[in-house]
Amino acid sequence: MTSDELPATEKVRIASDFLLQSPPGEFNEVFNDVRMLVNNDAILEQGCAPAVAQYNKEQYIPVKIDGTETLITQYNELPDGRFFDPKTKKVFRYDHLRKEASDFQPAHGEIEENDFQPAHGEIEEKLEPWRKALQAEADHYIDEHFHNTGVATVFAQKGSIILCVESHQFQPKNYWNGRWRSTWKLPNHEGKSSSQEINGVVRLQVHYYEDGNVQLISNKEFSAKVQLHADREKSAKEILRIISEAESAYQNAVQENYIAMSDTTFKALRRQLPITRSKLDWLKLQTYRIAQDMKPQ
Template structure:
């Protein structure tokens, strides 16, 4: 059922502010990739209260950006960085591991400002690990994601985390999608030999031409990787394994698509109409469909 804008606004005005915030926040946090602005503007129209939206729903907006690994361009910095929980300084500020700068981030406009130098407590060994891993990550992202992705190595308290984001927004073709992954790298603790490489991969695609279909897919692989004191050799091994796992994941998605097309969707189709007789399309003009429906 379709409602007018005035009817929807009146409907929202009949519930409490707390319930409005809950509903609006839920819409915002589940916005499809590439369609945040459309969802936000629709929520704004429904709430009809900019002060309430700004004061109470900004948390949902920041959670969305952080969870989606939204990329951001910093002035004077060649490569983009990501908005994640790993570089969150609080109070709307984040930092870039590569350029060693912090910045203020506007979650609604998705813009960075007020760049300042940022120093971390990372020791020399951790920094060597980070540089080696970032070098291999840059090469991997440029090759594997055909320069549509962004990857950053974060290090905090001796823990190394790789975050990767790639998206394709094609509103003219009624489709948008994003894939992101996070990997905890087992280096920096001085241990050698086979260690656990833990990952988390998420894909979300929205197709909305003559319909509304969304795909949500995720996987949390745990694989072994050979770790040694050699920074470059270990970094190469890490991203060889990550490449294998992400390839497996994407191949499994393609196999699922094929299976759905050949089996699942076919099973949903009615083999025969309710009359239990096949339609003779050559005689379609002689059928009295309206009368049959009566």
């Protein structure tokens, strides 16, 4: 069966799977390749729209609003498909395919209590000062550890506090791209000393494709106890200290494991050089074959 004989629903499913597996920084390249395979822009743009939106939310795509940056995530998506930025208190529309934000509006009272921070009421009065304190410490953490390549946004959703961190490095000229993401569920601050638990997961994905195709995909879950204090700012500093230690330890472990694998596992996977002791020029492979066919029999 050829691709033209596949039903539209099957084409959408296959194309969506390809798009969701796009390495960081290479979504446009994958989209263009899939576009050639599907050969139907209507099916691709309409049928695959949910997959494109899911990819952006899972990857924590950063977006600029009023000189600051927030993230596109499931934690700030409104029921009508718009997004809410807790830093600027604005809602906006996001074009997932073009990765462009537009139609910025003050949140006012349109965000209901069951969605995110309400415009009025007890939940906002209770969570917003705590969210701001955490956001301030998260910004310090980003400036110190991610060298202006990261974005952290603290969301207050349905009575919970969620911290999302994203950082990426795209180096297509050097044949590699990578993205760091972490998600932390943080305790609420009740204005008194207490022992609470924080839970998080760190996701790292790196794609290296010079003379080959290698991907590093790693996930790590964390759980730790934190001692909250009556002072809100002091508690926020303690939480970010624990997060910093956990993420730094994870990064060091990944680096050590990568060095060990470079010296052992990768070398065992294949010859460093073929028997000829020289690398094969893949671009000339067809030329080699043609030359062989032209030899007199």
